[in-house]
Amino acid sequence: MDLQKFYDGQEFSLYEFLGAHVTPSGVVFRTYAPSAREVSVIGAFNGWRGTPMHRILNGQFFEAEIAEAKPGQMYKFQITSGAGTHDHADPYAFSSQLRPETASIIWDMDAYRFRDGAYMKRRRNGRAGMTGTGAADANSFPGSGDVTVRPGQPLFFDRPLNIYELHLGSWKRRDDPEELARKLDEAKEKGEGIDVSSGWYRYEEIADLLVPYLKENHFNAVEFMPLNEYPADESWGYQATGFFSATSRYGTPDGLKKLVDRLHQADISVILDVVTVHFATNDYALARYDGTQLYEYPNDAVNVSEWGSCNFNHSRGDIASFLNSASAFWLDKYHFDGLRFDAVGNLIYWMGDERRGVNTNTVEFLKKMNSGLKRLYPDTMLIAEDSSAYPGVTKPVPEGGLGFDYKWDMGWMNDTLNFFRTDPPYRRQEYHKLTFSMAYFYNERYLLPLSHDEVVHGKATIIQKMAGDYDRKFPQARALYLYMFLHPGKKLNFMGNEFAQFREWDEKRQQDFMLLKYPVHDAFHRYFRDLSALYLKYPALWQEDYVENGFHWLSADDTEHVVYAFERRTMGQTILCVFNLSDQRQEFLYREEQGAARAAAGSTLGLQLLIDSDDERYGGGTRVTEKIRPLVEPIELPPFTGRAYLEVEV
Known part of the structure; x- marks a missing residue:
């Protein structure tokens, strides 16, 4: 040292x-x-x-x-x-x-031997997560060869990234879901708690269940909520006591290594949530460790976070080195492919409050930490969860930025969910909530999240947020997810989104997989699975996410009909994306300046349907029979419907 x-x-x-x-x-x-x-x-x-x-x-x-x-x-x-x-x-x-x-x-961290060498080589060459995507044609596109990841170009920069966010203790459990629900309800009535640890799977057991599930559902990455040690189940790991300790809830450090190893062998990338803002107040851990406020601020005005935890004192070099090492540790010893940093806005601004100004000490800490991590592990991802408007979060440090690779687009998430909450008659006034994201999208490298934060604490799940009655929620949710997967930016969905979970997430209970017995949820799951496969397959949907030429609006001001249209493009491939988000049947037609002129000039361009959110196979009302249609024919769209078409020569 x-x-x-x-x-x-x-x-x-x-x-x-x-x-x-x-x-x-x-x-x-x-x-x-x-x-x-x-x-x-x-x-x-x-x-x-x-x-x-x-x-x-x-x-x-x-x-x-x-x-x-x-x-x-x-x-x-x-x-x-x-x-x-x-x-x-x-x-x-x-x-x-x-x-x-x-x-x-005591644990020997060098005893386990990883067997993910082939994956790690693909990661260095920028090809991680591409096996089985169906994107074989991607090799013919610029930047798709086996070239070592270049400085300034993050992992997955011009690749698809479809992330499944997961809480290990409540994805699936070994106990009976209905019996556990009954016990939890009884305990709640009595004002008591119960220990749910007997139902947890171990890390190795999770691997047996999770790997095939992710492959079947076409996720090429998984993000685990914190796996450091923490005392309170209710904190989900975000208030930690052991920053280098894999939580014993699910087994041993070697068990976690095996889980990551198994995922890598299946060509699935693994991201871990980490916390550098604060720590648990428990007196046996970091709080007043040497009898003084060593890790925390000595000033009571900034000592305690909004969650009641202790804020780290990032102005001290020794504490910054602790946090640097706590991040590097998971990339080094566990082979994680990326880290998602929680509550970055609480680091940028004093106590997370923009009115109190920028905390220059923590901003410098972030710059130094990210620079060091990228120097040591250039082929990994550093992702910021940040809802602030602070500029340059994903800009390189030498250019004045914070040096993260990706940033969660919380603005996109809020605007999108607020739009779909709105009753259809009032969506004309809210129309531009779905166009605004592209006005700022190229300011940062954004990732689109529909995360755990959106399905707890009375916020309702994604399917519940949709306006209208039960029958209207499903077509709108299908349209929402199509909009998400066709919009530029990498994707993240919390567990349960893929089959339209209705119950809010509870860390004590497993997700309601029994819903798949019902045709409407089974059809929705089929749709989500096909949509994920479509996203992975077509380079136009990801290869130029962060290049302005990769996206072009065709209809971004049709407030009267609530119709949207845009193109996703890459070299040699164009995908037309059209949406009717009103409750009335509508029509879309290429105007002359949008492409009809190309057809009128003798072009043989046509449109091949890739996916229709109203397809009867997914619970919709459209029997899909068309294969290729002329470019200039009007496209009729049922209510709450989205479609994607591949532009082809006919």
Whole structure:
């Protein structure tokens, strides 16, 4: 470890030095506690009686080597300071006890051997996630060859990225869904809680279920909500106590490595949610670790976040190095392909409040962290969840930006859902909610999210948000998802979106897969599956996401009929996208300046239908029989319908 880099906030591999490390002669324990008077290791190997640690380096670090200590044993650091003596979990522990227990566990992080070498090579060559997409023709398009990912061009920049967002404890469970629901309802009536841990699958078991599901549904990436250790199930992992510790809810670090390994062997990329804003207040973890506010701000005005957790003090270089290392760790030791950083706006602005101004310390932290991560892992993705209008989030650091690869487009999400909530008679006034996103789209590299945040806390699920009665919700949801997949930008959907889940997400219960027994949900799932396959197959839908020539409006002001039309383009391929989002049958026709002139001049262009959201196979009312139609013929559109056509020579 380089002390200068550590205090300057430039260290990215502290996990190789601090924590508990297995050696041929035992285990070496090290911790950083600059204000501690004494530190001891207590654990199963010494009867929890304590082995004194000695100061090393500049005296702010403590070390002890214990021959009797072995992998799998529990331990803590006993820290004596001016505030007394307190037992703490290791901030750099690789494994931890299942809540409510709090000890750290010794783990050999080098024991597991990955077998994802072929995938990692494809990732370096920019070809990850392309196996089985059907986009064989993509090899004939610019930038599609096996060229090493270039600086400034993120992974999946000119590739399809279809992400399935997942909470491991509630995607599928081993217990009976109806019985668990009954128990939860009874406990709620009594004002009690129940332990749901017996229903969790282990990491390895999840792999057996998840890999085929993702392949069958044409997702080429999965994003896991936080898998660091955390005490409260209700925080979903966003209030952590162990930033280097794979949560023991679902097994061991090796189990998680195997899950990532299995996904990679199936050519599925894996993204992990990480938190660099705040940490849990539990007194056994980071809070007042050495008797002082080491990790948190000493100023009470900014010490506590809006969630009641402790804000990290990013102005300290030692804490910045901790967070740098906590991010690099998952890319290094677990082979994750990307990190999604939570609540970036709370880093950019003091307490996440634009009125309080930019927090220059955290902005500099983000720039240094992203620069270091991209230097070490250039073929990975750094994704910002940020709803602010702060400029340059995905701009390179040398050009004044923050250096993220992608940013969630929260504006697109809000405008889109607000439009589809609106009763059809009033959609004329809301028409431009669906056109506005393209007015700013090229300012950043945007990713379109319909995430877990949109299906909890009384917000209703995506299908529930659709205006009208039950029968009207499904055609509108089909049109919404077609609009999403045809719009520029990478895609993310939370589990359950793909089969129109009606119940809001609950981290204690599995998703309602029993809905697939009902024809309307089964048909919707079929539609979503076909739509995902379509997206992966056609380069026009992703190869020029971030190039202005890749998108062209044809109808962006038809407020009277609520009809939209645009083209997605790449070299040698054009896809026409048309929508009628009113409750009346409407018609779309290429105007002369939009393409009819090409046909009138003797062109043999026609339109081949790729997908119709009103197809009776998907629960709609249209029997689809047409194959290729002349470019200049009017397109009749039933209410709440979208279609995609491939422009072809006839």
